[in-house]
Amino acid sequence: MVAPRSVAPALELVAVSFAYGRVPVLREVSLSVAEGEFLAVVGGNGSGKTTLMKLSLSLLRPTAGHVRLFGSDLDGFRRWDKVGYVPQRAVTAPTLPVSVDEVVTSGLAARARLFNRRRCEEAERIEHVVELLGLVGHRRSRMAELSGGQQQRALIARALVTAPRLLIMDEPTAGVDADARGVLRGSLEHLVSVEGMAVVYVSHDPEGFAGLAHRVVEIEGGRAHAGDRSAARGPAGADAR
Amino acid sequence: MNPFELEFMQRAFVATAVIAAVAPLVGSFIVQRGQSLVGDGMGHVAFAGVGLALLIGTDPVVGALAFTALAGVLLVRMGRAGLAGDLAIALIFYGGIAVGYLFSARAGAGQTRLVGLLFGSPLNLTWPEVGVIVALALAVVVVTVVLYPKLVALALDEQAARVAGVATDRLVMALTLMVALVVVAGMSSIGLLLISAMMVVPVAAAAQVASSYRSTLLLASAIGATSAAAGLLASFYGDYAPASAIVLIAIACYLAATGWRSLVRRISSTAVAGG
Numbered sequence: 001m002v003a004p005r006s007v008a009p010a011l012e013l014v015a016v017s018f019a020y021g022r023v024p025v026l027r028e029v030s031l032s033v034a035e036g037e038f039l040a041v042v043g044g045n046g047s048g049k050t051t052l053m054k055l056s057l058s059l060l061r062p063t064a065g066h067v068r069l070f071g072s073d074l075d076g077f078r079r080w081d082k083v084g085y086v087p088q089r090a091v092t093a094p095t096l097p098v099s100v101d102e103v104v105t106s107g108l109a110a111r112a113r114l115f116n117r118r119r120c121e122e123a124e125r126i127e128h129v130v131e132l133l134g135l136v137g138h139r140r141s142r143m144a145e146l147s148g149g150q151q152q153r154a155l156i157a158r159a160l161v162t163a164p165r166l167l168i169m170d171e172p173t174a175g176v177d178a179d180a181r182g183v184l185r186g187s188l189e190h191l192v193s194v195e196g197m198a199v200v201y202v203s204h205d206p207e208g209f210a211g212l213a214h215r216v217v218e219i220e221g222g223r224a225h226a227g228d229r230s231a232a233r234g235p236a237g238a239d240a241r
Numbered sequence: 242m243n244p245f246e247l248e249f250m251q252r253a254f255v256a257t258a259v260i261a262a263v264a265p266l267v268g269s270f271i272v273q274r275g276q277s278l279v280g281d282g283m284g285h286v287a288f289a290g291v292g293l294a295l296l297i298g299t300d301p302v303v304g305a306l307a308f309t310a311l312a313g314v315l316l317v318r319m320g321r322a323g324l325a326g327d328l329a330i331a332l333i334f335y336g337g338i339a340v341g342y343l344f345s346a347r348a349g350a351g352q353t354r355l356v357g358l359l360f361g362s363p364l365n366l367t368w369p370e371v372g373v374i375v376a377l378a379l380a381v382v383v384v385t386v387v388l389y390p391k392l393v394a395l396a397l398d399e400q401a402a403r404v405a406g407v408a409t410d411r412l413v414m415a416l417t418l419m420v421a422l423v424v425v426a427g428m429s430s431i432g433l434l435l436i437s438a439m440m441v442v443p444v445a446a447a448a449q450v451a452s453s454y455r456s457t458l459l460l461a462s463a464i465g466a467t468s469a470a471a472g473l474l475a476s477f478y479g480d481y482a483p484a485s486a487i488v489l490i491a492i493a494c495y496l497a498a499t500g501w502r503s504l505v506r507r508i509s510s511t512a513v514a515g516g
Contacts, residue, residue, distance in 0.1 A: 080406035081405075087400060096457050099453040102397075109390045109393065109405060162405065
């Protein structure tokens with residue numbers, strides 16, 4: 001069942017500009033993503049798409065313009081449990097052994113209780129995302145023992161344990177084999193079409209989101225414009241939901 | 242003779258085993274964050290606090306605590322401002338040990354006392370000193386238990402933890418202050434220059450054979466405590482410097498764990514190849 005949508009977009013960028021020192025990276029970028037919508041953001045290396053993602057997550061502050069999450073300016077936004085973030089897999093290459101279960105439950109750290117005791121609904125949510133992403137048999141495995149695709153799915157599961165309404169993913173299929181991409185696509189399809197989640201998929205590779213994205217935005221020269229329509233499936237609501 | 246019937250050995254055992262068991266708890270987070278040498282640097286800064294304390298006639302523990310806490314806050318703030326480059330950190334750390342020796346020499350501190358602070362002198366501890374060490378170690382354990390889920394999230398991926406709503410800036414500050422506490426707690430027993438080894442080496446050893454973050458922490462803690470006990474025994478029977486013996490035994494544990502892991506992998510690959 002699709003969750004009821006809030007009126008405000010899940011993510012909204014209004015005339016956002018950003019510069020590293022005097023080097024402009026993004027210029028007056030505006031876009032929005034509603035719940036139940038899959039937005040792909042594409043661009044080459046150095047185009048500014050990762051900067052755009054970091055601005056959306058409040059990891060960077062815009063030099064001009066506004067970023068809003070669920071209708072709130074970032075300064076006043078407190079409901080980070082509504083936002084899930086999936087980094088590139090290489091970011092979390094662990095030095096120490098860490099199990100899939102530990103990676104997934106670390107997504108709940110902000111509201112963890114003493115001795116990491118879990119509330120009933122949290123335990124159920126963990127079970128749900130682990131099953132959704134096909135990790136049931138790997139919960140006790142070391143992350144380092146898993147394939148690239150399995151590791152990526154564990155990171156997505158971590159982002160999903162808070163039951164977010166917006167999922168922002170950075171190059172989620174980088175270094176992932178074809179089989180794992182298939183599982184990933186199935187999971188994303190479910191999250192958008194069944195759970196009504198907003199997904200922002202940042203990638204240089206259209207193959208990962210072809211047929212999934214409702215809209216494609218290309219970042220080029222620091223500006224955003226509509227991307228290749230052949231990679232998109234059309235507006236949200238036009239598909240079977 | 243049972244060495245642990247002697248009171249000075251009992252004091253040494255309690256002090257070194259407690260701090261060697263607690264140091265890896267904090268060490269696991271700094272190792273995962275790629276900051277394995279931060280404890281070493283804190284030891285240098287603590288020496289400046291010890292020097293000043295000796296000069297003004299106060300307890301060296303107080304001086305070391307004040308300086309390491311100050312350095313911890315400074316380093317975190319510099320990191321946020323993008324100023325914590327290698328050079329800035331080196332200036333703070335080397336400045337610390339230079340100031341420490343300057344003050345200590347001016348205070349007329351004997352070489353034996355200084356060597357004891359730098360390389361540990363667990364056999365000379367008094368019960369009140371052991372009490373302070375245990376209290377500081379207990380504080381670190383309590384903070385680690387309370388913050389454990391957040392520290393794990395921070396260690397695995399700071400950006401993801403921040404997006405998930407973890408107050409990462411405050412957590413980094415807490416972690417840095419925990420490192421400072423461990424350094425100060427370990428300075429009399431294992432020494433300012435060797436205590437950071439006990440934050441890192443047992444963790445590296447445990448990581449060779451453990452299957453999860455939690456089991457790494459627990460195993461590293463056990464390796465730390467065992468190395469402390471074995472090091473004290475080696476020092477008693479072989480007349481070795483105790484803190485050096487403790488660290489070298491921990492390193493031997495690391496080498497043994499690495500060898501064990503290689504052996505297991507070789508056997509596994511042979512079994513797979515053999516069908």
